[in-house]
Amino acid sequence: MSAILADDRTVIERLLNHIDRKTTDMSEDVWLEPVEHYTSVQRFEAEIAQVLRRTPTPFCPSAALPEVGSYVARNAALTPLVAVRGSDGVARAFRNACRHRGVQLVDGTGCKKALTCRYHAWSYGLDGQLRGVPDEHGFPGLDKRRRGLVPVTTVEKHGMVFITQDPQGTTETEVDVIPDFFGPDWRLLSAVEQEFDFNWKIFVDGLLEGYHIRSTHAETFYPRQYDNITVVESFGRNSRVSYPYRSIEKLRSVPAAQRRAAGSLTQLNHLFPNVSVATFPTHMTMAVLEPLAIDRTLLVTYTLSNREGEDEAVQKGRDFVTQGTAEDREMASAIQRGLATRANDAFTFGLFEGASRHFHRNLKSVLANP
Numbered sequence: 001m002s003a004i005l006a007d008d009r010t011v012i013e014r015l016l017n018h019i020d021r022k023t024t025d026m027s028e029d030v031w032l033e034p035v036e037h038y039t040s041v042q043r044f045e046a047e048i049a050q051v052l053r054r055t056p057t058p059f060c061p062s063a064a065l066p067e068v069g070s071y072v073a074r075n076a077a078l079t080p081l082v083a084v085r086g087s088d089g090v091a092r093a094f095r096n097a098c099r100h101r102g103v104q105l106v107d108g109t110g111c112k113k114a115l116t117c118r119y120h121a122w123s124y125g126l127d128g129q130l131r132g133v134p135d136e137h138g139f140p141g142l143d144k145r146r147r148g149l150v151p152v153t154t155v156e157k158h159g160m161v162f163i164t165q166d167p168q169g170t171t172e173t174e175v176d177v178i179p180d181f182f183g184p185d186w187r188l189l190s191a192v193e194q195e196f197d198f199n200w201k202i203f204v205d206g207l208l209e210g211y212h213i214r215s216t217h218a219e220t221f222y223p224r225q226y227d228n229i230t231v232v233e234s235f236g237r238n239s240r241v242s243y244p245y246r247s248i249e250k251l252r253s254v255p256a257a258q259r260r261a262a263g264s265l266t267q268l269n270h271l272f273p274n275v276s277v278a279t280f281p282t283h284m285t286m287a288v289l290e291p292l293a294i295d296r297t298l299l300v301t302y303t304l305s306n307r308e309g310e311d312e313a314v315q316k317g318r319d320f321v322t323q324g325t326a327e328d329r330e331m332a333s334a335i336q337r338g339l340a341t342r343a344n345d346a347f348t349f350g351l352f353e354g355a356s357r358h359f360h361r362n363l364k365s366v367l368a369n370p
């Protein structure tokens with residue numbers, strides 16, 4: 001665990017105290033976020049160029065690249081990329097375009113011995129080096145060493161593959177502050193892509209507070225979870241919000257040193273700017289919110305488990321979470337539609353919504369210091 005984040009025992013103690021006193025963690029101040037930041041194309045373009053492309057961002061879990069030649073291709077910050085595991089075991093990411101006339105080399109996911117272009121069959125090794133050019137004499141002076149796939153800065157840590165498209169020199173420290181989420185025993189169960197009609201930040205905001213649980217999740221999460229009781233922590237530009245289940249009560253009779261978070265609370269980690277890693281009793285998710293346009297977002301959800309074999313409980317747990325998060329997406333779409341009313345100049349994030357404040361503050365500061 002990261003040194004900045006509290007251990008299980010401390011988080012549970014704080015949650016039980018909040019339950020007893022009917023309190024919750026509160027931020028220092030209310031935050032007003034200009035609504036224009038969700039509607040301005042100029043702001044959107046700045047977020048893409050100055051934040052999403054410059055921040056080390058989890059691209060996929062390590063478990064999505066389980067063997068030599070495994071690859072994952074998708075857009076990140078509007079740029080088609082491919083991550084692939086080399087024969088040396090190293091995960092690398094490249095811009096997904098052939099160096100002849102630019103055809104995208106692969107789609108989706110799979111496993112290959114080499115990346116061969118379907119147009120004229122130029123072929124690249126798993127390390128991105130240009131290996132084969134049919135009838136090479138047609139390209140006098142071609143220096144194959146300089147025509148490998150264009151690499152993107154890649155770091156594999158904490159069970160995830162981080163990419164930085166336009167590194168600004170701070171990559172390592174930002175990644176180091178993140179805890180080890182997925183050890184080698186975590187397997188990928190599924191990767192699901194869904195497109196939605198809302199701005200990416202609207203959905204981030206919804207993940208970061210427990211103030212809406214009773215009214216939005218009345219029949220899903222609320223029967224099992226407390227409303228508006230959270231422990232909110234930050235680590236670097238990231239946040240962790242702990243949401244207690246009603247079953248946390250059982251831990252009152254467990255000696256403090258033996259109390260474990262697993263099964264008694266969900267911990268939602270927001271990895272700045274657009275990724276969440278969340279814990280559930282039967283599995284974990286890593287979700288990437290890929291902005292496609294100012295009002296369109298691709299949600300890529302990776303589900304991982306460290307349990308042995310096929311498990312009915314995992315399926316049940318996933319169905320339950322899917323039902324609840326569908327309610328969050330409905331709210332995000334409703335906020336997006338509400339933008340057109342121009343009723344609000346700013347959205348008010350109250351004292352219970354401190355993790356959103358942390359997010360918007362950091363976004364603002366990164367944009368102000370490009």
Ligand code: FES
Pocket residue numbers: 098099100101102103117118119120121122
């Ligand atoms: S575009 Fe890829 S080989 Fe020609």
Ligand SMILES: [Fe+2]
Pocket residue numbers: 206212216217324328
């Ligand atoms: Fe929610």
